[in-house]
Each structure stands twice: as C-alpha cells, then as structure tokens.
Amino acid sequence: MNGFRKFMMGRYGGDQFGMFLVILSIILCVIFLFIPVPYISLLSWVPLVFAIYRMFSRQIGKRQEENYAWLRKWGAVRTWWWNLKNRAKDSKTHRCYKCPGCGKKLRVPRGKGKISITCPQCGNKFIKKT
Ligand SMILES: [Zn+2]
Missing domain, CATH: 2.20.70 (Ubiquitin Ligase Nedd4; Chain: W;)
Known part of the structure; x- marks a missing residue:
C-alpha cells in the first residue's frame, strides 16, 4: 500500500468528472450490447481510458480545470432538466x-x-x- 501511495503522490486522483466518465463507460457498454456492430463495444472503453489517464495525470491544474468546466455544464443540464420537470408538473395547476x-x-x-x-x-x- 505504501508503494501505491508513493506512486499516487503528485498525481491527480479521482473527481466528479472522472466518476462521470466511468459511469458513462458502463452505460455505453450496456447500450453497445444491443448494437450488432463488431468492435463497437471498444468505444465504451474510451471514456474509461480517459478517466484512468486523468487519475494518474500529474497536470493537476489542467485536470481541475476540466472538472470545473464539466461541473458547470452538468449543473446547467441539471437545472434545465429540473425546470422541464417542474414545468410539466406545474402545467396542471x-x-x-x-x-x-x-x-x-x-x-x-x-x-x-x-x-x-x-x-x-x-x-x-x-x-x-x-
Ligand atoms: Zn411586463
């Protein structure tokens, strides 16, 4: 474990964007199960590989910027969805x-x-x- 900790020193590690990439990869993997195109499932590895690359990256500033940019976009998507849901509920009353x-x-x-x-x-x- 000590060796691993040393290895991770100065590296970025996980964040929300990384978590999202892993989940995205799993979702793609499931979707591709139903698409009968050879090797298309390899595409689901792209976000996963990117997530792993970010975790071990030493360019911490850059990775943090990516995470903030993603959090802003995600926040906008969530607000949009929230408004849409509320409006649908609201339209009855x-x-x-x-x-x-x-x-x-x-x-x-x-x-x-x-x-x-x-x-x-x-x-x-x-x-x-x-
Ligand atoms: Zn007015």
Whole structure:
C-alpha cells in the first residue's frame, strides 16, 4: 500500500468528472450490447481510458480545470432538466403568460376564469382567461 501511495503522490486522483466518465463507460457498454456492430463495444472503453489517464495525470491544474468546466455544464443540464420537470408538473395547476409589455413570463393559477394580471416588472395590466 505504501508503494501505491508513493506512486499516487503528485498525481491527480479521482473527481466528479472522472466518476462521470466511468459511469458513462458502463452505460455505453450496456447500450453497445444491443448494437450488432463488431468492435463497437471498444468505444465504451474510451471514456474509461480517459478517466484512468486523468487519475494518474500529474497536470493537476489542467485536470481541475476540466472538472470545473464539466461541473458547470452538468449543473446547467441539471437545472434545465429540473425546470422541464417542474414545468410539466406545474402545467396542471398553473399557466404561463407572456407580459405583452415587457415579455416577462408570468405564472398564474389555472381555473380562475377571467382574471386581470399585473406584471410585477413593468406594471402592465392585461386580462386573460385561465
Ligand atoms: Zn411586463
């Protein structure tokens, strides 16, 4: 174990991006099981090899940058998905209207009949049926 620790000294090790690469590799491996093209399963090794390369890399700054860049992208994807899910759930109880004055999206409860909506951003008033 001591030898391994010495070997890992000054090397990058694991991070979230590395974890993602390993999971991606496993997912690809499963997907490729169902695709009858010879050697396509080798593609699932690409992210895994990259993950291993990053783990043993000595360019720690570069690897950290990669991880941060990935975390930002992943965060954006998660937010997008979260919004999509919320909107689907929301659409049963609420409706979205665009303010004709400034274009801001306004959320109003459904099933209230004709209501007057006041835009909180520009003060524009308009009437809609919900
Ligand atoms: Zn407005």
